[in-house]
Amino acid sequence: MDETEIPTLFLCPISLQLMRDPVTVCTGITYDRENIERWLFSCNKNKTCPVTKQSLSHNDLTPNHTLQRVIQAWCTDNIGAQTILSPKSIIDQTEIFKPLFESKKFPEKQLKCLRMLEFIAFESESNKNCLNSAGAIDFLASTMMLNKSQGVSNSSAIMSEVALEVLFHLNPSESQLKNLMNKEGVQFVESLFEVLKLGKFRSRAHAAVLLKSAFEVAGPTQLSNVTSELFVEIVRVLRDQISQEASKAALKLLVRLCSWGRNRSKAVEGGAVLVLIELLLDVSERRTCELMLIALDRLCGCAEGRAELVNHGAGVAVVSKKILRVSQVGSDRGVKILTSISRHSATPRVLHEMLLFGAVSKLCLVLQVEGSFKAKERARETLKLHSTVWRHSTCIPIPLLASYP
Template identity: 60%
Template sequence: MDYSEIEVPAPFLCPISLHLMREPVTVSTGITYDRESIERWLFSCKNFTCPVTKQQVLQTQDLTPNHTLQRLIQNWCTQNHVSLDETTQHDSSSTIEKAQVVKLLNEAKRFSHDEKLKFLKWIKTIALESESNKQCLESAGAIDFLASTMDEAHSTLFIIEAGIELLFKLNPSIYQLKYLINNEKIHFFESLFHVLRLGNQESRTYATLLLKSSFGVANPTQLSCVKTEYFVEISRVIRDKISQEASKAALKLLVDLCSRGRNQVRAVEAGLVLNLIDLLIDSNNISEKRICELILIALDRLCGCAEGRAALLSHGAAVAAISKKILRVSCVASDRAVKILATVCRYSATLNLLQEMLVVGAVSKLCLVLQVDNGASNKAKERASEILKLHTKVWKNSPCIPVNLLSNYP
């Protein structure tokens, strides 16, 4: 049907093409357009001003569906016996086609920085509309395009941040992640750490989550040769507490990396031990116990080297903070805390350390571990017994050990 022959209420006409709106969307200026027409105006014609005034620059290219107007149009069509195309009955995923996306991605390679940033925001809007749109974008080569935008030598920080956010929301497959981290022309890890260093909190969260996923599919060489400066940025994510999601991902990544090569030493050099102790002290304010468990697991890994144990003992509150978590958080936390104390007592014990353990109640906690039925594993009980036997001459007659626990002392 030729809609130009129908007397259509003005609010239902697209201000650009003067045809009946099929899928009304509202732009940042508050004006509503037909999606197909405004997308052509913005991205095919590269116009970033308001189509009505031709002067007001659109601050964002986000397109918000106008569901109220959509229902009014459908009601009007029903009352006037007008049948719209099937596109009105489907979501916006039907408006995106692979050929169209391929063409736009090729054109976008020649965009200026400002145009490219606006184009990335448009892709994000499209990707969030539906799962089919995500699949269409991926098959059209959006991942390759995003990778090209992350080269810090040729892109601004804002573009790299937008590219990383969009890449995360596209949820790349294992194959795609391997392609990104193994392509020497992309410098994927460098771009992620560039955002960790200079980006805003939201983009740093996305970068941290992508790092966790990427190192999860990395090869042994990439895993065992992590640069010290990378650990510095991981440490900053943990220290800054930008989000609980980012903290978890950073801690899990740290645990994984510190089981390989000389990564333990590099992590210690980056100041991670001291940051973890500070975070452990503040963990009473953290509602989720998993954070506390991950901190203790990471500290356990770092205490596997002499540098890690020295760093831990250089923190005046380390022994007290670790001891405090025994029998208070979870069985996992108790086991790891006891293991850390066992490692330190076995390889780095001094008279000052042993006296400190008495004062802060660490020895009493070890005795309690032997008494309780729940709260600590059998392995934790074995380690507690080992520590007490190892230093029995120093602690046996100490008044710091409660009388009711002397019978449990080895």
């Protein structure tokens, strides 16, 4: 049946789909429970009514039984359905405390309890909110840390992955993650690292996202004391291309960590520069490309990173290619990388490759087009620095020579 034939009263104002479980918010507007819960309990934590834009004094959702019966009757008469989906039951906190208590008291029931929490979490957004309020975040993190400390076994790996799955979908808040990192930061990171290293693709993707979020609230000491092995696993997530979400999380984590201590050298040792260059050759998505160039810029802040880039056959070429083709952010970072190379790694071979692969021509072009002042200044400084080698080269197109400083 065409959706336009359904009475407007029966449609959820957010999604314009037939309401299955109508509930009313404090402003008097009725929505489908699943849609309004997604609005209220998403990571943005919306506090307004989507229709009236009024602030909501509370998040209580009152079932609209009258409308539910009217929709039920209309469906039976018009589309031959004897029934529509039953409203989802609202979980009570006592139902959550029971599996939490049993899991702690009876270790042999731990997996069964985790599966129960998983079922509850996937039922609805309000269930996730209820799990959060009941302290499930701390319980799930503790379960992961406990199974990690008990060594590698099939059962402990399964329990860690189930706990991680639920933890990921509960989407811990910044304050909850900060609390975890302050109390048991080392053990929590190690448990996520274990899944990143040994877990299945789906679990590794979730671990990468949670690690990124955890290190966003970590302190300077935690950020500086990251192990070389963690960088190896971050690079492996990028290489395996598990999912776009996992790749972006790994890139953001790399960018975050490479501002601290010896992390840049550790990341280079883990193969970060080589993987980023190879991925840049084919990447087309704007934000992903920007993150890769930002990460490469951070890594070129150390001698090892610059050496890896110039020793890769496509390193200079791929960075040059991305300038003026991605975005202003991408161009700025690309110019900064070339400036760093020409300032600190300017061997005759490198200078010749910069000419041959179009890096010098791109720097001249940066001076001719609209762009950021900093990028132009860096390009001008780099061209002046090696003008005796580059200025009269036939590799630079004649129209671009006019802009050579």
